[in-house]
Amino acid sequence: MKYCSECGSGRIDLTIPGGDDRHRHVCPDCGIIHYTNPRIIAGVLPVWEDRILLCKRSIQPREGYWTLPAGFLENGETLQDGARRETREEALAQVDLHDIYTIFNLTHINQVYIFFRGSLLDGDYGAGDESADAGLFSAEDIPWGELAFPTIHETLGFYLQDREHGDFPVRTRDIEPMNRG
């Protein structure tokens, strides 16, 4: 932040406000404190019969790598709305959501990922604007070496384990930068 979005001042301090214990961007001219907070990424693990829908990214970061449909939650959206929207946009697919399944803290980039399990409504899918390809993968065909993000790797791993028992407890994990493949 270089300028105050409230008054236009170019004098933004990084300081600990009274009664606080963290550094914030504070405008010394109008006094406003500019808070920033972690963002949510909502996603889905969409299944059709015994296969999992993955999309190949056509945009950065991680262009050319495979991902589950997921993206930043927007203002005015529920987690469920966001997860379904990303599935429509990235995989041109309609999904029936089940329970929340995985939750990841990525403190180094101030993100929280939340994935639902889901079922494709009709088996239709395709490559959306941000995807170069989309496909249904059996367990033995998952491109483990070409997955876009650690959150995808972890969610798929948990799912294949949990599917054997038919029980899908919520899984929470912290993702550290060095885990990035």
Place this chain on the structure above:
Amino acid sequence: MKYCSECGSGRIDLTIPGGDDRHRHVCPDCGIIHYTNPRIIAGVLPVWEDRILLCKRSIQPREGYWTLPAGFLENGETLQDGARRETREEALAQVDLHDIYTIFNLTHINQVYIFFRGSLLDGDYGAGDESADAGLFSAEDIPWGELAFPTIHETLGFYLQDREHGDFPVRTRDIEPMNRG
């Protein structure tokens, strides 16, 4: 947003950028798009023996009403860190976290609440800086008419039901503005 935080311009447009489908604050001078996204509130339902720890708020909003420890997740924090910090700050208590328990969408104020179940480590607690009082409440003593937020009411209600069966599935709900007591 009145001024661009990147270049200081006072000409901020509310427009749909190319390739997007939502209105954003866009600076016509430097071209930057200013995204805003929902914020996360992390909290705890802290239990000691068979009683639940509540805090009476000493700040607005809902000053004088009872709440579970909860607050905005900070950058660099995990959900768990945030939930524990709020319990220390608001209730001067140390808590051992169990699983994520309730998740609420509050789309009208762009917030997602996430509560963990937890156990007090040693039974110690008190009123923190943002609390006028704190106390352990049995089921029959919960001040239902004096709870601060619908998320608190719902979380306590789920807990008392689920405790009878000893099973605490993750509960997700949408909170609408008209539910506010």
